[in-house]
Amino acid sequence: MKIEVTVNGEHQSYDVEPRMLLVHFLREVVGLTGTHVGCETSLCGACSVMLNGDAVKSCTVLAVQADGAEITTIEGLAQNGELHPIQEGFWECHGLQCGFCTPGMIIAAHQLLERNPKPNEADIRRGIEGNLCRCTGYQHIVDAVQYASKKMTR
């Protein structure tokens, strides 16, 4: 089936099978492997991307459902070689170890800060509750989001 999507600002049409998941489409058809597949069962959040402005778990969306949509993946956040403030926060605050969960964490944090630019710690933990990290113990991720919040609201 033919679909048209705008991924990180680039508009293109593709031919996909209806059963292809959005995450597989992004990774294997578009070639953007920053979005990860962790559980494939909507639990871990590693596959999170922005779909028309909403963070979604792209393992639980069909690529055909994204026909006509605008998608932002982790690759779309940095602008002109400058890290996005959330990415910078993860860098500065050691918000990652292995990095597997990081793209999804950053997308979830992005959604949170859009809706609530100055979240407190509880807000942050709730905002990323759909994302699992097996390395950091979360505290450094919370710090990273706080760093980004400060920088973005300055």
Added chain:
Amino acid sequence: MTPFDYHAPKTLRSAMRLVQEFGDDAKVLAGGHSLIPSMKLRLAAPSVVIDLGGVAGLKRVTAGNETITIGALATHYAVESHRLLPSKCSLLPETAAEIGDAQVRNRGTVGGSIAHADPAADWPATMLALDAQFDIAGPDGERAVAASDFFVDLFITDLQPGEVLTGIRIATPPENSGGAYVKMRQSASGFALAGVAAQVTLDDAGNCASVAVGVTGVAPAAYRAHAVEDALVGQGIDAVADAAAHAADGVEEFQEDHHASGDYRAHLARVFTQRALSQAIDRAA
């Protein structure tokens, strides 16, 4: 996932035509947060998927003085973040906020959850407590069914072959009303081991003029805890504990799995009914 043909109708009329045409071979897709997981596990293997996501007008949420309407395709987040609902009927956004996580709430829909009728889903309890009416389109036109007649059994509702849930209508609660939804989450999935929605209206003396309690997670289908309601009508907050003891009365079969026994779920139903009612009365006062 086994292969399927995908249709994305733009109007309800063409969606209904497709539903009639493909019958049992087809599944209707809303937000996809129940159907897609089921298809991945091959618990569902439809040969045709009819996606309602592009159908105009099914996503609207309105909160008037008389009636609240929720389109079947409205997301949980649309209810959670609705500007007027916290003051008109706080039970709705409170329930929405308890579902899954932010990404799931962005995508999952109220109508999809209701039509799927997972025994541990949150919405059925709240819809029962609010006496919701469900609007259903079918081959012979439209009909409405009350929430209390809708949830029949495990994943079974009153929806007949060829019918599609299109929206939800709720009478806006009067002044002096309050609601609360509390649940025990299964910690990995976030689904309710037991979830209780309570909605009360107080009279001038501060006693309960009306009480409605919906319980999910405990039995194969969500149910109204009528014994609790009967014990509390005309009474005040002091009667809550005794009334809540009846929260699992009349349940013939309990949900039971490796997460929680039936006895434990019955216990949770009573405890959470007490909490939900106390909060609801507090908020109504």
